[in-house]
Amino acid sequence: MAFGTKRLETAINRLEEQISTLTQAVGALGAAMGQGGHHPVAVGAAPGREEHGDLLDRAAGISYATIVCHRDTWSFLVEQAARTEHFRLPAGVEEDGDGLIEADVSARTLLAAIDALRRAGHDARASDITRALARRVHHRIGDALKELEPPAGGHPAVAHIVIDDRPPRAALPPAAGAPAPRGPAAP
Numbered sequence: 010m011a012f013g014t015k016r017l018e019t020a021i022n023r024l025e026e027q028i029s030t031l032t033q034a035v036g037a038l039g040a041a042m043g044q045g046g047h048h049p050v051a052v053g054a055a056p057g058r059e060e061h062g063d064l065l066d067r068a069a070g071i072s073y074a075t076i077v078c079h080r081d082t083w084s085f086l087v088e089q090a091a092r093t094e095h096f097r098l099p100a101g102v103e104e105d106g107d108g109l110i111e112a113d114v115s116a117r118t119l120l121a122a123i124d125a126l127r128r129a130g131h132d133a134r135a136s137d138i139t140r141a142l143a144r145r146v147h148h149r150i151g152d153a154l155k156e157l158e159p160p161a162g163g164h165p166a167v168a169h170i171v172i173d174d175r176p177p178r179a180a181l182p183p184a185a186g187a188p189a190p191r192g193p194a195a196p
Contacts, residue, residue, distance in 0.1 A: 061127060067154040068119045071168055074153070076112050078146075078172035083110045085142055089125040096121035109173070119168075123150055146172055 068074075076083070083102070090096040095117045102112040114122070129135055129143035153170040 064123055064151050064154060065120055067157065068123055068150075069116055071116050071119070071154075071157070071166070073113050073115050074119050074168035074170055076114055076150075076170045076172065077109060080104060080108050080110050082142075082146065082172050083112065086122055086126070086146055089129050089143060090118065090122040093121040093125050096125075119150070123147065126150070
């Protein structure tokens with residue numbers, strides 16, 4: 010009987026190792042697809058539940074928002090929010106000659122973005138760059154929604170969210186060799 014018990018123990022140990030390996034592989038695959046069955050490990054202090062809830066309430070109360078940002082920032086926002094059940098890619102996304110896009114997003118899509126960016130901004134498995142970008146974009150959306158005034162006269166206000174920290178063009182010094190601007194300085 011001792012020989013049979015030893016074989017059984019060896020077989021059980023092998024199966025446990027295989028199950029552990031498969032569990033890790035499935036977890037890594039799920040994380041890579043953004044569909045892990047577990048919550049991400051938090052890094053840093055995420056906005057409190059109440060603050061996050063207030064931001065979601067503000068976003069839920071608008072019909073749509075206009076987002077203006079660089080096309081790479083837009084791509085990042087879409088990549089993060091597309092993993093959620095409520096994200097819908099807006100039909101009309103326009104790009105100007107400087108690489109900036111303008112997109113009108115529904116409240117539902119904005120809610121998905123806010124939630125996804127909050128999670129990505131504090132996910133220890135994400136790179137430092139992903140976390141920093143997610144926090145910055147989330148912060149800019151929050152700032153714009155906090156500035157939004159309640160609707161006057163029954164017409165809901167449109168949130169205008171600009172995700173670009175560059176100074177306005179008028180404040181930039183001219184490039185070397187470029188002609189000086191003519192006319193009065195911009196206000």
